[in-house]
Amino acid sequence: MVRTVSAAETAPATWPWLIHAEQLVVRAGRQVAVNGLDLTLDTGVHGLLGPNGAGKTTLMRALATVVNPASGRLRLLGQSVTDPAGLRQVRRELGYLPQHFGFYPRFTVREFVEYVAWLKEMPKSAIPGAVQRAVERVGLADRADTRMKTLSGGMLRRAGIAQAIVNEPRLLLLDEPTVGLDPEQRLDFRHLLRDVGVDSCVLVSTHLVEDVAAACTDVVLIDAGRLVWQGTPAQLAQRGTAGDAGDSATERGYSALLRAHRGQVPA
Structure with missing residues (x-):
């Protein structure tokens, strides 16, 4: 039997804040690096x-x-980071470029971005098109099949941005x-x-x-x-x-x- 899906079920999710931190404390090793931070950010x-x-x-x-925070509250996209189910959902809709990111040197740019899309649990059928769009948006379409280890520093950074946006976070x-x-x-x-x-x-x-x-x-x-x-x-x-x-x-x-x-x- 086919069930009718309501408009409420198909409507985009909305939250009061996309980032909401209250008295957030985070350690870097033994040092307190974030100390009682209150922060709210939206679109x-x-x-x-x-x-x-x-x-x-x-x-x-x-x-x-x-x-993980040492103390305080942190909600991302309406989900608490301490809730395993919510955390998995957040990670699907998250894009992140750290200062220093790792990659397999023999990966091409396309393979690297595809791999990250797979980690984000994107639908298999959607990955090729998403990868192509991400690579084009950072100006690396002509380098998509070039191995990562041969890229210049600036190109590596652009490849890092491509993997961060591949899932349209x-x-x-x-x-x-x-x-x-x-x-x-x-x-x-x-x-x-x-x-x-x-x-x-x-x-x-x-x-x-x-x-x-x-x-x-x-x-x-x-x-x-x-x-x-x-x-x-x-x-x-x-x-x-x-x-x-x-x-x-x-x-x-x-x-x-x-x-x-x-x-x-x-x-």
């Missing part, structure tokens, strides 16, 4: 800024479900994605971010404040594992003065907020 492109040692990479690893996490990209490739990457961020939550960790200003709808600034400030790139630019360090208004705003947080200057 859009969000830039994660902070100095070296601020906890950015550890936070990204926690959001990617690579490491609802949550995309990119840790220092523009390392090794030339200026033209960075412009293409910004366009890709804006395109993906229309329907997904994209979080980009970077030291390049100008990439955040050009591509992101929202900025998250952390220091010592805590949230310092959250707002738009335009608001960030307004926080600085001519006396603050930086070559642009956004860089000066970044410097001003960090110094204020550390009690060095008035907020």
Whole structure:
């Protein structure tokens, strides 16, 4: 007997926040790298800024479900990361590019992206088309059958971005994605971010404040594992003065907020 499927069952899932962290604590070895962080993010492109040692990479690893929180609450796409069933669903809809990613050197670009699509439990029939689209979006269509071990650093990074977007993720996490990209490739990457961020939550960790200003709808600034400030790139630019360090208004705003947080200057 054929069962009638209701509209509610076929409607896209919606959640109050795609990332929701409350008093999140995450350790990196013996050190507390994320310390009581409260953070909520929804659809859009969000830039994660902070100095070296601020906890950015550890936070990204926690959001990617690579490491477990030590305490606090973390919900991704409406699911608790402590629920095994919910965790599996999140991982199907997650894309992640770490700073350093592994691959089999003899894999071609296409084989590498296909392998990640398989890990994401994508339908077998959908994988070839999804892989081709991902490779084309990062400008590697002419290198799809080239072995990974022969690629330049910038091409490897683009292959890493391709594997992160192959499943058209609802949550995309990119840790220092523009390392090794030339200026033209960075412009293409910004366009890709804006395109993906229309329907997904994209979080980009970077030291390049100008990439955040050009591509992101929202900025998250952390220091010592805590949230310092959250707002738009335009608001960030307004926080600085001519006396603050930086070559642009956004860089000066970044410097001003960090110094204020550390009690060095008035907020």
